[in-house]
Amino acid sequence: MSIGEQQTDSYSKLKGYPKPTLRDSLLKYGGLAILLIAFVWAFNALDVNENALRNSPANILNFLNRATPPDMSVMDVAIQATLETLQIALLGTVLSAIVSFPLGLLAASNLTPGWIHLPIKSFLTIVRAIPVILLALLFVSALGLGPLPGVLAVAIHSTGMLSKFYAEAFENARPGPLEALDSAGANWWQKIRYGVLSQIAPDLVRDSLFRLELNIREAEILGLVGAGGIGFYIQLYSRAFQYQKVATMTIVVVIIAVLVEQTSVAIRRRLR
Amino acid sequence: MTDNTEAIHISNVHVQYKQSDKPTLNIEHLLISQGERIALVGSSGSGKTTLLRLINGYLRPKSGSLHILGEEMTARHARRRDLRRRVAFVFQGFNLVERASVFENVLWGRLGYVGTLASIVGGFTEKDKQIALSVIQEVDLLDQIEQRCDTLSGGQQQRVGIARALAQEPDIILADEPVSSLDPGLADDVLQLLLNVSVARSATLLMSLHQPDLARQYAQRIIALQSGQIVFDGKAEDFTDAEIKHIYRQEPTTMSEIV
Numbered sequence: 001m002s003i004g005e006q007q008t009d010s011y012s013k014l015k016g017y018p019k020p021t022l023r024d025s026l027l028k029y030g031g032l033a034i035l036l037i038a039f040v041w042a043f044n045a046l047d048v049n050e051n052a053l054r055n056s057p058a059n060i061l062n063f064l065n066r067a068t069p070p071d072m073s074v075m076d077v078a079i080q081a082t083l084e085t086l087q088i089a090l091l092g093t094v095l096s097a098i099v100s101f102p103l104g105l106l107a108a109s110n111l112t113p114g115w116i117h118l119p120i121k122s123f124l125t126i127v128r129a130i131p132v133i134l135l136a137l138l139f140v141s142a143l144g145l146g147p148l149p150g151v152l153a154v155a156i157h158s159t160g161m162l163s164k165f166y167a168e169a170f171e172n173a174r175p176g177p178l179e180a181l182d183s184a185g186a187n188w189w190q191k192i193r194y195g196v197l198s199q200i201a202p203d204l205v206r207d208s209l210f211r212l213e214l215n216i217r218e219a220e221i222l223g224l225v226g227a228g229g230i231g232f233y234i235q236l237y238s239r240a241f242q243y244q245k246v247a248t249m250t251i252v253v254v255i256i257a258v259l260v261e262q263t264s265v266a267i268r269r270r271l272r
Numbered sequence: 273m274t275d276n277t278e279a280i281h282i283s284n285v286h287v288q289y290k291q292s293d294k295p296t297l298n299i300e301h302l303l304i305s306q307g308e309r310i311a312l313v314g315s316s317g318s319g320k321t322t323l324l325r326l327i328n329g330y331l332r333p334k335s336g337s338l339h340i341l342g343e344e345m346t347a348r349h350a351r352r353r354d355l356r357r358r359v360a361f362v363f364q365g366f367n368l369v370e371r372a373s374v375f376e377n378v379l380w381g382r383l384g385y386v387g388t389l390a391s392i393v394g395g396f397t398e399k400d401k402q403i404a405l406s407v408i409q410e411v412d413l414l415d416q417i418e419q420r421c422d423t424l425s426g427g428q429q430q431r432v433g434i435a436r437a438l439a440q441e442p443d444i445i446l447a448d449e450p451v452s453s454l455d456p457g458l459a460d461d462v463l464q465l466l467l468n469v470s471v472a473r474s475a476t477l478l479m480s481l482h483q484p485d486l487a488r489q490y491a492q493r494i495i496a497l498q499s500g501q502i503v504f505d506g507k508a509e510d511f512t513d514a515e516i517k518h519i520y521r522q523e524p525t526t527m528s529e530i531v
Contacts, residue, residue, distance in 0.1 A: 176363065177368060180367040181380060183328050184440050193391065194383060194391075198376070
């Protein structure tokens with residue numbers, strides 16, 4: 001008997017390995033089946049019209065035709081409005097970071113007792129659940145058109161997510177250094193500053209930059225409901241069928257978005 | 273070597289973790305004089321870490337009394353912070369802020385002396401920085417002073433941990449398995465360093481050690497724990513192989529009792 005055979009032989013004696021149970025299989029295939037049914041059900045909502053499908057390539061070509069060449073005369077408006085969008089996003093993110101820092105501390109399960117962090121976490125879930133466009137509509141009707149309602153909408157909406165991210169970053173701080181500072185006689189504030197923040201500062205910056213990227217995208221949309229920025233002009237020109245101007249706006253938006261994302265990714269990668 | 277002032281005085285202390293019904297630590301009487309160098313031995317779960325954390329003020333006794341440096345350590349002691357900064361702790365896993373530099377980690381050992389507002393804005397005094405510098409020199413890490421701790425070897429990281437403890441200007445140095453994450457060769461270096469810095473300050477050194485041989489080599493007095501009780505307390509030379517066998521062999525039966 002060769003060594004290989006001996007091994008196989010001794011393996012075959014080990015019969016105690018876990019086999020998938022009926023419950024496992026049911027969960028697996030049942031889950032797949034439910035997914036498939038849900039997909040078919042959702043497809044019904046499309047209510048596909050064959051005529052529309054047939055005409056769509058022509059329509060799209062027609063649209064592209066009317067959008068080219070981009071009307072460069074609105075370039076200055078596009079740049080100005082994009083800068084406003086960036087300002088809205090930046091202000092909203094900074095405001096949100098300022099609010100999220102204490103909220104995140106309070107929502108971190110390793111720093112506060114359950115009766116504090118659990119209600120705060122639920123509150124943040126609710127804040128996150130409100131779509132940013134609803135917030136913008138609300139603030140536009142309360143404060144009128146312009147960038148201010150946009151800033152507030154972005155700030156509140158992103159606080160829901162950023163506070164949660166910050167809390168998770170705080171929770172990821174290793175407890176060892178905290179215990180060490182505790183035993184050196186440091187008080188709660190000092191432990192937060194030196195035991196926690198010194199460990200996770202890069203995570204906070206990373207989260208904030210990521211949220212800034214998202215907020216720029218949100219802020220572009222907010223103009224549609226009159227809350228300032230480039231979205232306002234895109235909406236204005238497309239309603240007036242001035243697609244060549246819309247094209248210019250779109251080009252500027254895409255370029256700015258790509259630039260910001262590349263910069264942010266590069267910074268985030270260098271943080272450690 | 274030792275003077276007669278009390279460093280640690282424990283009487284009738286019981287510590288119990290919420291989950292278990294057996295006391296984790298049960299000490300009727302323990303007196304340690306200032307300047308003694310003691311090794312704490314016993315197998316895992318015998319209560320070594322619990323005892324150290326108790327003396328360190330991290331845990332509070334359920335009953336009994338605990339005096340540190342002549343003062344009673346109670347939950348709401350007005351001078352609790354005062355007392356805690358005079359008791360330094362060296363950890364098995366170093367517990368450094370890894371992305372901070374050697375200097376920063378050691379300087380933060382001074383936090384017990386700095387006011388809240390001042391420390392938040394980084395207001396360490398010149399004296400704090402001088403102390404940090406001199407203890408870093410003492411552990412021979414001046415060349416690495418600006419390096420991030422995660423770039424250091426295990427032995428170097430433990431030396432940073434010791435320097436941070438020394439920055440507290442401690443009267444008592446506690447060390448919980450200070451060398452069990454290190455290679456055997458490094459273990460001797462680190463224990464020798466702990467011994468030297470304690471002697472230099474006539475500080476009390478109480479360290480838990482896994483290896484009885486190291487305990488006999490580096491301590492004057494040995495305290496052995498078993499199931500939370502002191503089962504040996506005497507001179508290092510009286511800690512014979514027979515004692516060691518007795519202490520470590522007994523453990524499995526008690527473990528099964530717990531289960």
